[in-house]
Amino acid sequence: MSTINFAEGGYRAIPAVFQYSGGVAALPGFSIRRVRFLEPVPVAEGFRRIEEEIRAAGRPLTAFCACELRSPAPFTDEGFRDFNRSYVEPLRRWGVVGDDLNPVARSNVCPEFDPPTEPSFHAFAFTVAEPESRATFVIAGSGEAREGGARYEDATVRPGETSPDAIAEKARYVLGEMERRLGLLGMSWREVGATQVYTIHDLHPFLASEIVPRGATRGGLTWHYCRPPVRGLEFEMDCRHVAREAVI
Template structure:
């Protein structure tokens, strides 16, 4: 993996699929700010609120660098693509998406309990002026699916298996992916301020050894009773190194 500059937003990113990048990191002299909504905000309204917050900070909309979405239930492959095609239209309008490349990192998971009625924003990040004196980056959510254009069912690690060893293999795959993404931005677990795991299965046996051994739990690991966004996926993870966080 390699990163590329997005000068209009004062950050660099790891190119990935059309709907999101694999991660983003602020340029020197800038830092990432993360804003969490107290309750999920539907997509259209969320974009409007995000635009107002970024502009109030004196920043262009191209400073939008990451978001965390919550969806009602996992999508089919086609349903996920259809949702993403709608999602990126606002990014196109904001000068972020050029029809092929998207610099904005993203997580999108589905709460098992009290899900939102429609896809909504849980949190977002943008690049602000000023050096925060610490690494400043956001890594996109990654699930246990290998890259490529084949249907998810053909790319998912140990598809439709949810036993302890299968979950271990899924989590190991995702941990490797997180580490590769951070490395592409010049960072590692020691630089993280937050690590989140999304799974509806008992993953304590894995958390107790591999995640701790790798250092992924050092920055306040949290586990969320959520499912990844596509039918068949069981495990997702994201992480960040963010010096400034606030709740609306």
């Protein structure tokens, strides 16, 4: 089974690792709404504000389906595991995370300039009831490492290399992973409304040869001058199509 229905939240998810899913898509009768904070909000306060927003929309907390985080600097493998264990605890209390599935899609990146002083929410998404809505979805962020291994370094494409050729190869891997996840949800680049790239390396050497021809920029491309969340990773992407977006 490529996806698992999370009926309590009104969406289905691509099973992945304990800290996040590979992506989510609204179930029939629902659509996904994205909300961005004007300034990053520390995680604990962010969960409180997210709860207020979801309840104000008349939705259960299980409707929480995706988020985008900002962290001060890339983590070590151990530090990332520690952060993830603390991050999922509020989701357990909300009834979102169970013993065998975390359905929430996520990205977590580190701004190179003016980073937050602690891990913070940049944006989040949740489902709302909309019987006649188009298909909406969020693909979780992915860097150039296969997920689920003991160490990111062991699963990273060309670890330690940052030449233009190496960055292009990393980007090809990530683009392929985006396409794999889109396919699991029954989607393609044609349905994507927004694509985001996170890297401090120059995109231009391979933008026209690798990214644009695939159709990954049909809805535009937002380049965040950020690093992926784990030391040694250099390139990350996510993408989405949502029904509404707001800034608070």
